[in-house]
Amino acid sequence: MENLKDKVAVITGGNSGIGYAAAKQLKEQGATVIITGRRKDAIEKAALELNVTAIVADQSKVDAIENLALKVKADFGKVDILFINAGIAGLGTIAETSEELFDSIMNVNLKGAYFTLSKFIPILKDGASVVFLSSNTASMPGPGSSVYSSSKTALNSVMKSAALELAPRKIRVNSVSPGPTETEVMKKVGLDEATVKTIMDVVVDKIPLKQMGRAEDVAKMVSYLSSDAAVFITGADIIMDGGMVLS
Template identity: 50%
Template sequence: MKNLTNKVAVVTGGNSGIGYAAAKELAAQGAKVVITGRKAEAVKNAAAELNVIGIVSDQGKLDQIDNLVAEVKATYGSVDVLFLNAGVASFSPVESATEDHYDTIMNLNVKGVYFTVQKFLPIINDGGSIIFNTSVNAVLGMPSSSVYAASKAAVLSINKVLAGELAPRKIRVNAISPGPVETPLYGKVGLSEEEVNGFGAILGQKILLNRFAQAEEIANVVRFLASDDASFVNGTEITVDGGLTVNKIVY
């Protein structure tokens, strides 16, 4: 049975990776889906493949968020599910981190996420679901990830605060913290293919299931949190990392 029939879902950064997989799953469950992205061609192609609405919108620019909300409101009137997936990942040791590195990550991953929620709130239906895509990097202490990790830790804090603030409207607010996922993102962080493969091999050994996740596995959790199956799940973080954060000592 489709459990999201006639629900309206907005997936930011829905043109690839986890966002694409989530949009596909939500649509399969009957939702009317809107995806966003910064690159017009990528959004157009993904929207056509998924048979959903695609809107070009840069999460780092508040006027574009305003336009996004206005367009969604004009099309559907209101929203039931908001999956805040869009973000950027780049890495630098603290000694060489630049102001641009810091500002780019914080602008997209924190400021953009925060104001996307704020601007959508007037059209999110009471009883709706807000879902943040965060990361296990918020707690792992991985070298060279200080700014990225801080951005995801900030969102986890926002998640808990908003769960309390929006409880009177019965809007559930939750976060998903994926471990490593096989998405195009790893090719966009300034590493060569050889470096990405080497990093993946080392990291894969530290995951209890000995592999990266598939984007569809994260999408399944998005679908759960979006649906009434998660009607009593609020203000929490679901870690989906194959056991990476278990910190096994001896096996």
């Protein structure tokens, strides 16, 4: 079923993980999809695999976001779906966290996401859907995650304000907050398969459903929130973590 036929969708951070899965899902639903990322080779490779459009843009830089919005407007006109997915993680206790780590996380996860929405508001169609990728850590912060958790908690607050501000134009703004999700991130930081499995086993033990989340499941939720089936949902944070926040 092509529930999103003739819709124009922009996904930030679309070259891997949840962003990649969302691009694939929205494309299958009939949308015209544009993915962005700051690494030219990676974003173009993903776009070729997915048969979507790639635009290089760094979400941590406001001028890059502004240029992205201008290019999307010039090439595609108005936008129906905006999935603000790009984000980075980082760990460190409050005593150990450097200003550099604090700024790098906040510049992408909060400032970048905030201004992505800001710069795209003029080219969003009335009735459009905006989805932020948040995290269940916004609801259950833990030791060592103060900056990352704070960035996502603040993002959820922005989402709710945006939902109110954009309601007169029937633009819906929501967030999806996954828990531990199977992506390539651990392999990218150089951990071997045995170490990854050990970490996964510990994590899964904390999840009532005893399984990791899948990027594809998050992508389906983004697709749902972007469809007419969710026309009465705005200002909502959808937690997808197998019950982890309850335990």
